[in-house]
Amino acid sequence: MLVKLDNPVWYSLKESHKQYSIDGGNICFFHPDYCPFGGFINEDGIANEIDRYAELTEKFYVVGEMPSYSEKLTMINELVCDQMVIENKIKIDEDETIVRIDKDYKDELFNLVNLVQPGYFKPRTSSLGAYYGIFKDGILVAVTGERMKMNDLTEVSAVVTHPDHTGQGYAKKSVAFTTNKIFEENKIPYLHVAETNTGAISLYNKLGFKLRRKISFWTFVKATG
Numbered sequence: 001m002l003v004k005l006d007n008p009v010w011y012s013l014k015e016s017h018k019q020y021s022i023d024g025g026n027i028c029f030f031h032p033d034y035c036p037f038g039g040f041i042n043e044d045g046i047a048n049e050i051d052r053y054a055e056l057t058e059k060f061y062v063v064g065e066m067p068s069y070s071e072k073l074t075m076i077n078e079l080v081c082d083q084m085v086i087e088n089k090i091k092i093d094e095d096e097t098i099v100r101i102d103k104d105y106k107d108e109l110f111n112l113v114n115l116v117q118p119g120y121f122k123p124r125t126s127s128l129g130a131y132y133g134i135f136k137d138g139i140l141v142a143v144t145g146e147r148m149k150m151n152d153l154t155e156v157s158a159v160v161t162h163p164d165h166t167g168q169g170y171a172k173k174s175v176a177f178t179t180n181k182i183f184e185e186n187k188i189p190y191l192h193v194a195e196t197n198t199g200a201i202s203l204y205n206k207l208g209f210k211l212r213r214k215i216s217f218w219t220f221v222k223a224t225g
Contacts, residue, residue, distance in 0.1 A: 001152055005083060005190060005212060008148050008155065009039030009063045016149040017128065022056075024049030027067070032057035033124045035147065037217075043068045054222055059119070062218045069220065077219040081192040082201060084209040089183045090176040096169075098177045101131045101143065108140045109133070116160035129154065132178050134170050142170035144178040154182045156191040159200070172203060179207070192217075 004011040013021040013028040022029045027040035027049050036057050040046050047070045053060060054073055061079075069075065101109050109131055113121040129146025142165060147157035156178055161170045182189040191209065193200050 004150055007039050007064050009037045010041055011150050012148040015151045029053045033122055034128060035125055036060035038062045039064055040067055059221050066218050072223055073220050074223045075218055075220055079217040080195045081215050082195050083192055083212045083215045084204055085190045085212045086209045089180045090207050092176040096134060096173045098132050098134055098174055101133045105140060112140055112143060113158045113160050121158060132174055134174060141165040142174050144174035152187055154187045154189055156189050176207060
């Protein structure tokens with residue numbers, strides 16, 4: 001089961017998120033309005049498919065091994081992430097009201113995530129899974145949700161707290177809440193975090209997440225000149 005996490009985009013788009021797939025044969029991409037991620041199973045013919053996808057969005061990511069690509073594109077960055085998995089529900093005090101974010105707060109969710117983690121969260125990303133938030137005085141101040149989903153695995157994602165509300169333990173509580181919700185669906189939670197984000201990694205370790213492997217997110221744009 002966990003071997004699917006070596007290629008999480010591919011298996012998400014072949015399983016739970018098949019409806020969001022742009023299928024290029026040996027490579028699949030999420031529609032860019034949802035998540036600008038791609039994953040491939042082998043490299044035969046994928047360069048042309050990557051070029052086609054590049055016509056739909058100005059920047060996108062291929063997750064896993066670095067793919068072959070044409071001179072029409074530039075690979076501008078390799079983001080190395082820790083891929084972490086947890087085996088058991090998290091025991092935590094339920095002293096904070098955490099609610100599922102409905103469509104009435106879709107814009108607030110989009111704005112908060114992009115304030116803290118710009119570039120990854122797209123207008124329809126919230127359609128990929130459930131998102132849970134903490135509100136203070138009617139304002140959304142912290143959130144955690146689900147992104148890539150397979151039949152038996154769900155990614156914890158968009159762990160953000162508004163800069164004016166950090167230090168209150170909201171990330172810890174919202175991650176625990178979301179993780180436990182995933183377990184209640186009989187799925188295994190996993191997440192990706194930049195290997196340089198030592199603060200977040202420390203938090204996830206304390207909650208019970210363990211490093212499974214390093215995995216790269218390769219950033220592509222159209223070549224210029």
